[in-house]
Structure formats: structure tokens, C-alpha cells
Amino acid sequence: MTTDPATTPATANQEVFAETITELARENSDMLVVTSDSRGSGKLVPFGEAFPDQIIEVGIAEQNLVGIAAGLASTGAHVFAVSPAPFLTARSLEQIKNDVCYSDHPVTLVGISAGVSYGALGTTHHSIHDIAALRAINNIRIVVPADAAETRMVVRAAAAAGEPVYLRLGKRPVPALPGTVTEASVFHRARRLCNGSDAALLACGEAVAPALAAAERLAAENIKASVHSVPCIRPIDTNSILDAARNASAVVTVEEHSVHGGLGEACAALLLHHGIHKPFRIIGFPDEVMVNGSQQEIFEHYGLTKDGIVAVTRQLLADS
Amino acid sequence: MNDSALMRKSIACRRRVLEIIHHAGAGHTGGSLSCVDILTVLYNAVLRISPDNPGDPARDRYIQSKGHSVEALYAVLADRGFLPDEELQTLCGYRTRLIGHPTRKVPGIEQNTGALGHGLSFGVGAALGLRRKRCDARVYVLLGDGELAEGSNWEAAMSASHHRLDNITAVIDHNGLQITGAVRDVLGVDPLVERWAAFGWSVCECDGHDIPRLRAALRREPIEPAKPTLVVAHTVKGKGVSFMENEKGWHHRVPKEDELERALAELDRAAAELGEVERT
Numbered sequence: 001m002t003t004d005p006a007t008t009p010a011t012a013n014q015e016v017f018a019e020t021i022t023e024l025a026r027e028n029s030d031m032l033v034v035t036s037d038s039r040g041s042g043k044l045v046p047f048g049e050a051f052p053d054q055i056i057e058v059g060i061a062e063q064n065l066v067g068i069a070a071g072l073a074s075t076g077a078h079v080f081a082v083s084p085a086p087f088l089t090a091r092s093l094e095q096i097k098n099d100v101c102y103s104d105h106p107v108t109l110v111g112i113s114a115g116v117s118y119g120a121l122g123t124t125h126h127s128i129h130d131i132a133a134l135r136a137i138n139n140i141r142i143v144v145p146a147d148a149a150e151t152r153m154v155v156r157a158a159a160a161a162g163e164p165v166y167l168r169l170g171k172r173p174v175p176a177l178p179g180t181v182t183e184a185s186v187f188h189r190a191r192r193l194c195n196g197s198d199a200a201l202l203a204c205g206e207a208v209a210p211a212l213a214a215a216e217r218l219a220a221e222n223i224k225a226s227v228h229s230v231p232c233i234r235p236i237d238t239n240s241i242l243d244a245a246r247n248a249s250a251v252v253t254v255e256e257h258s259v260h261g262g263l264g265e266a267c268a269a270l271l272l273h274h275g276i277h278k279p280f281r282i283i284g285f286p287d288e289v290m291v292n293g294s295q296q297e298i299f300e301h302y303g304l305t306k307d308g309i310v311a312v313t314r315q316l317l318a319d320s
Numbered sequence: 321m322n323d324s325a326l327m328r329k330s331i332a333c334r335r336r337v338l339e340i341i342h343h344a345g346a347g348h349t350g351g352s353l354s355c356v357d358i359l360t361v362l363y364n365a366v367l368r369i370s371p372d373n374p375g376d377p378a379r380d381r382y383i384q385s386k387g388h389s390v391e392a393l394y395a396v397l398a399d400r401g402f403l404p405d406e407e408l409q410t411l412c413g414y415r416t417r418l419i420g421h422p423t424r425k426v427p428g429i430e431q432n433t434g435a436l437g438h439g440l441s442f443g444v445g446a447a448l449g450l451r452r453k454r455c456d457a458r459v460y461v462l463l464g465d466g467e468l469a470e471g472s473n474w475e476a477a478m479s480a481s482h483h484r485l486d487n488i489t490a491v492i493d494h495n496g497l498q499i500t501g502a503v504r505d506v507l508g509v510d511p512l513v514e515r516w517a518a519f520g521w522s523v524c525e526c527d528g529h530d531i532p533r534l535r536a537a538l539r540r541e542p543i544e545p546a547k548p549t550l551v552v553a554h555t556v557k558g559k560g561v562s563f564m565e566n567e568k569g570w571h572h573r574v575p576k577e578d579e580l581e582r583a584l585a586e587l588d589r590a591a592a593e594l595g596e597v598e599r600t
């Protein structure tokens with residue numbers, strides 16, 4: 001599908017998830033949602049009212065959430081287990097590893113309010129480890145959609161995939177990105193949002209919009225940057241990442257995640273393994289006690305903004 | 321299958337458990353001997369399952385949350401025709417299907433377990449899923465008593481009664497021992513029956529080595545409608561081999577050649593005695 005950014009209002013990805021799962025539930029009674037007192041945060045109250053037989057509430061018990069989701073999946077259901085990402089991917093990590101991934105049940109784990117969506121609530125409510133933790137676990141696709149169109153596609157693709165998936169969603173309204181989204185383009189592939197041979201900006205989730213804004217701003221300085229949304233972080237789209245790097249003088253990655261073990265390190269390893277040595281920077285959260293503030297303030301503090309990305313890219317090109 | 325046939329199967333499975341652990345040089349001897357009677361009854365007199373169609377959507381489900389006692393499960397599955405008996409010799413070998421904890425690679429195994437405190441949640445999910453499909457299959461989950469220290473069991477216990485699941489039976493292999501020593505010394509589980517009852521389960525107790533009583537306790541009906549069923553099976557770790565019984569050291573000790581011979585001789589005597597009882 002193609003969206004026109006100019007006419008499409010900003011929407012939160014987890015709201016798009018809730019809309020899409022509602023469509024899916026209407027089409028298929030084996031499409032189930034399991035929540036851990038999280039239907040409000042997940043925008044799933046209307047879903048629960050419309051499909052009371054397709055939502056299972058387990059209370060504030062994330063380990064049980066994931067174990068139950070695996071058991072439900074073993075009876076032929078496709079299950080979306082929905083819980084805030086910080087709890088889902090830390091407290092229930094062993095259930096994800098053993099009950100879903102190792103045992104190979106088609107559960108989609110939906111981490112809502114991911115990254116620093118709950119910025120001001122502090123580190124307990126941040127998930128900046130989730131991509132790193134899950135990348136080291138065999139048999140799970142990690143998908144971080146950037147906008148409504150991507151989210152809609154990946155939810156549908158996950159429902160049909162028959163494999164373990166982690167879907168990482170944020171709650172702030174994000175603008176529609178340019179370009180055409182097909183299932184393959186988001187569930188398997190990175191997608192290029194604009195061209196430019198000076199720098200390649202690779203980003204995921206809510207960091208894509210600031211990367212795109214940075215590229216527009218750099219263009220005004222005659223620095224041409226390509227921007228790529230990389231929704232599928234694992235397995236990563238090797239060819240697109242290598243192509244993007246080969247066609248640019250420098251590479252900058254941007255993610256709402258620790259600089260350890262996320263999109264940036266995945267790309268760095270890929271480039272080194274393929275002998276591509278380009279000036280390279282990862283923009284993310286450094287290894288320190290996280291600054292406190294709203295999501296936007298945290299983004300500004302660590303440079304996950306148009307200005308931050310512009311500054312890093314400009315400097316990287318100047319130094320190389 | 322009659323009770324004496326089940327008793328003979330239990331003795332034969334004990335033999336196989338000891339032989340394969342000895343052959344592999346690895347395994348969980350004590351816990352396998354404590355739950356093998358439970359498994360023999362389940363697989364031969366309770367569960368609606370077929371080795372010809374292990375993926376039948378209408379099958380009953382058995383989930384072994386105390387995954388470390390996998391040798392008992394492999395022995396019973398082989399006896400029941402889910403895998404060839406000679407494959408048991410591959411236990412814990414390079415690229416074997418018979419890993420040291422259950423996996424779905426093995427026909428008849430529903431879920432990969434081994435990390436404790438996972439099986440009951442999975443079982444609750446399966447029971448919910450089966451009920452949604454109006455399938456009358458029943459779910460059985462075997463727990464260890466030391467395993468109950470894992471808090472996830474209690475999350476699962478709460479959810480089973482909240483959702484009024486009466487198509488699930490959890491069985492506690494209550495042998496009173498865990499790797500460090502007595503459960504009551506490590507982290508006590510008493511009052512066990514009252515705790516589960518307080519969590520909304522109907523509870524019964526039985527001798528976990530008494531075949532007729534196990535058969536009755538494990539029946540495919542709930543004790544009470546709209547409530548999950550718990551069977552506290554009082555067992556002896558290392559049951560059937562005098563020098564292994566109630567010895568914490570046999571948690572995962574491997575019998576040496578002479579120990580294996582002595583153990584098998586004891587089991588042969590038990591089988592012979594059973595034969596004499598049957599003849600009289």
C-alpha cells in the first residue's frame with residue numbers, strides 16, 4: 001500500500017496494531033489475544049468488547065502470559081501475547097526462550113510502549129535491552145515497524161507466518177513515511193525511503209522519522225543521505241544493508257535501544273563480515289544510567305533527533 | 321490393561337531407565353524412578369493418545385514440567401510404541417533426539433521443558449485452547465515438589481482456577497527430596513494440600529506407586545466441576561531399588577556396573593514376586 005505523508009495523520013503504532021488485530025479476529029476465530037492487565041495500554045478495550053471469546057486475561061503475570069500463549073498456540077490458535085515490552089522481554093525472557101522459541105510455537109509477542117515510550121516513569125519501564133536479548137535467542141523474528149503502514153503489514157504478516165515473532169511497538173503518534181509498503185518490504189526487507197550517496201541512515205521504529213527529517217535537513221547543506229527503515233532486525237536484510245553501505249561514504253544507524261546489541265551492532269557486524277569498511281556511528285542509548293525525562297527529552301538528550309542525527313552525520317563525513 | 325500388567329510395565333520401565341542412564345553415563349535416576357509409575361498409568365490406562373497419530377488434535381496432552389526425569393518418559397514412550405526401544409541407547413548422545421530434557425523432536429512429547437516452573441502455564445494454555453475448540457481432550461502436567469518454589473507455578477495455579485478449567489489435572493511427584501536435600505529443609509511446600517485448595521484447586525492424595533490408586537486418582541474427570549484437579553502423589557525418590565530409595569545423592573548419580581547389576585537383580589526379584597502373586 002502507498003501512503004501520502006502529507007495527507008495521513010500521525011498515528012501510534014500500537015493503535016494501528018489494535019485496529020489490525022481486530023480485523024484479523026473478525027476474519028479468523030482462531031486469532032487470539034492474551035493480555036496481562038494490559039488491554040488498556042494496548043488499546044485493546046474495544047477488541048475485548050467485540051471479541052470476548054478471543055481475548056484471554058491472565059492478570060499481572062507476564063511469565064504466565066507467555067507460557068499460556070504457547071499452550072494456546074499448541075492447540076492450533078495464532079496467539080498475540082500483548083504486554084509492555086519492558087516486562088514482556090525481561091521478566092518472561094525464559095518463557096520466550098523455552099516455551100515459544102525453543103518449543104517452536106507460532107506466538108507473536110507484542111511488546112507495547114517499547115523503548116523509552118514510558119520515558120518519565122524510569123528505567124523499570126524502559127525496554128532498551130529487548131532487541132539485544134532476543135537477538136541472541138534462536139528462532140524468533142524481531143520486527144520494529146516505523147509507521148502505520150508498516151505496522152499494519154507486519155501484524156498481518158505475523159498472523160500468517162506460523163513462527164515466533166517479536167513485534168516492538170511504541171505509543172507515540174508517528175507520521176506516515178513515504179513510499180510503498182508490501183508485506184515483504186517490512187516483514188523481511190529493509191526499505192529505502194530516499195536516496196543519497198554521501199551517507200546511509202539506517203533506522204527502525206520511532207527513530208525512522210527523525211532520520212528522514214535529518215536527511216531533508218542535510219540535503220539543504222548539500223549532503224545527500226539515503227534513509228532506510230529496517231523493520232526486520234532479525235533475520236536482518238543482509239543485501240539491503242550491504243547495498244546501502246556500499247553506495248554511501250558513511251553509515252549512521254539510529255535506534256531507540258541500547259547501543260549494545262541492537263540494529264547498529266547488527267549492521268556493524270554485517271559490514272565487517274563482508275569487508276565493507278566505512279566510517280560508522282551508532283546512535284542509541286549509551287551504557288550509563290539513563291537520563292530521566294519524557295521520551296522526547298530522552299531522545300533530545302541522546303541525539304535521536306533531526307539535529308542530533310544531522311550533527312553526527314556531518315561530523316562523521318568531515319572526519320573521514 | 322489390568323493392574324498387574326501395569327505393574328509389570330513399571331518394573332520393565334525401571335529397568336530401561338537404569339540401563340539407559342548407565343549406558344549414557346548421564347541422567348536423573350532418582351526422580352525418574354519416583355515418577356515412572358505415574359507415567360505408566362497415564363500412558364497405558366488414562367491418556368487418549370496413539371503412537372500412530374501423535375499429532376491428533378483431539379489427543380490428551382501430557383506435559384512433564386519436571387523435565388529432568390525424562391528417562392522415565394522416554395522408557396514409557398518407547399514401551400508405548402512412540403519410538404523404537406533401541407533408540408533409547410542414544411540418550412544424551414551427539415545429535416540424538418533423546419536430549420537430557422524433553423523436546424518436541426520426540427513423537428508424543430508436547431513441549432520442551434527442563435527449566436522448572438514452565439509446564440503448568442503451558443498446560444493451562446493448552447486447556448484453555450482445547451476448551452475453546454470444544455474438544456474434550458484432557459491435559460495432565462507433572463510437577464516436582466522442589467519445583468514448586470518457582471513462583472510461575474503459582475501464577476499458573478491462580479489462572480487455572482480463575483478460568484474455571486476442569487479439563488486439567490496437575491500431578492505433584494511428592495518425593496520430599498530435591499538436589500540439595502529434603503524439600504522441607506530447602507524451601508518447605510507444606511501445607512501443600514491446603515495451599516492448592518486455597519488457590520482454587522480440588523485436591524486428592526494418593527500413594528504414587530500404588531497402581532490401582534493412581535489409576536483412580538488420574539481419571540479423566542475433574543474431582544469437582546469447574547475446578548482444576550491436583551493429585552498429590554506421595555512417592556519415594558529412587559523407588560524400586562533399595563539402595564537408591566530416599567537417597568538425595570541419586571538425584572543425578574549414574575549407576576556403576578556393579579550398582580546396575582544389583583539394581584536390576586532387585587527389579588528381577590520384584591518381577592518374580594509379582595508373577596508368584598499372580599499365580600496364586
Ligand SMILES: [Mg+2]
Nearest residue numbers: 465466497498
Ligand atoms: Mg522432589
